[in-house]
Amino acid sequence: MYIENCTIIDNHANASNGGGFSFFGGISSGGLELKPRVVNTVLAGNTAGSGGAVHIENYVIAEFANVTVMHNTVSGGNGGSAIYFQGQRASTVNNSVLWYDAVGPAESQVRVGTSSNDLLTVKWSDVQGGLPSGVISSNNVDLPSDPSFVDVDGADNTRSTYVDNDYRLQNESVSNDRANVTLVPTDDLDLDDDGLDLEERIPLDRDDYDRYVDDPPGPFNGVLASGYTE
Numbered sequence: 001m002y003i004e005n006c007t008i009i010d011n012h013a014n015a016s017n018g019g020g021f022s023f024f025g026g027i028s029s030g031g032l033e034l035k036p037r038v039v040n041t042v043l044a045g046n047t048a049g050s051g052g053a054v055h056i057e058n059y060v061i062a063e064f065a066n067v068t069v070m071h072n073t074v075s076g077g078n079g080g081s082a083i084y085f086q087g088q089r090a091s092t093v094n095n096s097v098l099w100y101d102a103v104g105p106a107e108s109q110v111r112v113g114t115s116s117n118d119l120l121t122v123k124w125s126d127v128q129g130g131l132p133s134g135v136i137s138s139n140n141v142d143l144p145s146d147p148s149f150v151d152v153d154g155a156d157n158t159r160s161t162y163v164d165n166d167y168r169l170q171n172e173s174v175s176n177d178r179a180n181v182t183l184v185p186t187d188d189l190d191l192d193d194d195g196l197d198l199e200e201r202i203p204l205d206r207d208d209y210d211r212y213v214d215d216p217p218g219p220f221n222g223v224l225a226s227g228y229t230e
């Protein structure tokens with residue numbers, strides 16, 4: 001299952017799971033594994049009882065790359081305003097931005113289950129408040145202030161109206177051009193419609209602009225922005 005270049009805004013699962021996506025896999029260790037891939041996608045303003053933006057459970061191997069997860073909230077005790085994960089398998093979140101999802105006293109944006117098989121790895125991402133124990137983490141940052149979005153509350157200057165909010169990074173953002181190109185999945189859906197090359201790394205962002213372009217004056221010498229757009 002490929003979900004690429006999508007906008008998942010203002011969806012509500014009430015007391016249930018996964019306001020944006022709920023990925024629920026096989027019913028036993030011998031059952032089917034679900035393998036969703038989510039790339040170049042923004043999830044904002046979604047709510048649920050568990051996993052405000054995304055809930056993952058039961059033999060799921062999920063891959064998230066260059067997603068932006070903002071302003072999602074959770075109401076139940078399982079938590080995870082951005083992502084709740086008890087996948088019983090190894091899933092990954094790479095090159096992503098998780099900011100302004102609701103964070104309570106004992107809550108973080110990401111929550112993982114307690115099984116030793118709940119293997120969630122987060123790399124090269126900017127995660128407000130950092131990651132809880134149990135998440136395998138490398139090369140992430142938790143910046144002291146947000147990474148300079150274009151207009152986090154939109155033209156109406158109201159965060160809780162999401163459609164007009166602009167979660168793209170400003171060029172000078174400290175999260176711009178620091179992501180890891182080698183973690184971008186291959187272009188199986190041929191987003192650039194070149195017909196021939198499905199093996200290249202996904203060449204475009206959510207807005208169909210080229211990835212891999214240096215965007216000065218950010219502090220990094222890389223080319224790939226974190227999140228859904230360049």
Ligand SMILES: [Ca+2]
Pocket residue numbers: 151152153154155156157158
């Ligand atoms: Ca504004």
Ligand SMILES: [Ca+2]
Pocket residue numbers: 153154155156157158159160161162163164165
């Ligand atoms: Ca707004």
Ligand SMILES: [Ca+2]
Pocket residue numbers: 187190191192193194195196197198200
């Ligand atoms: Ca292609």
Ligand SMILES: [Ca+2]
Pocket residue numbers: 177211212213214215222223224225230
């Ligand atoms: Ca760039």
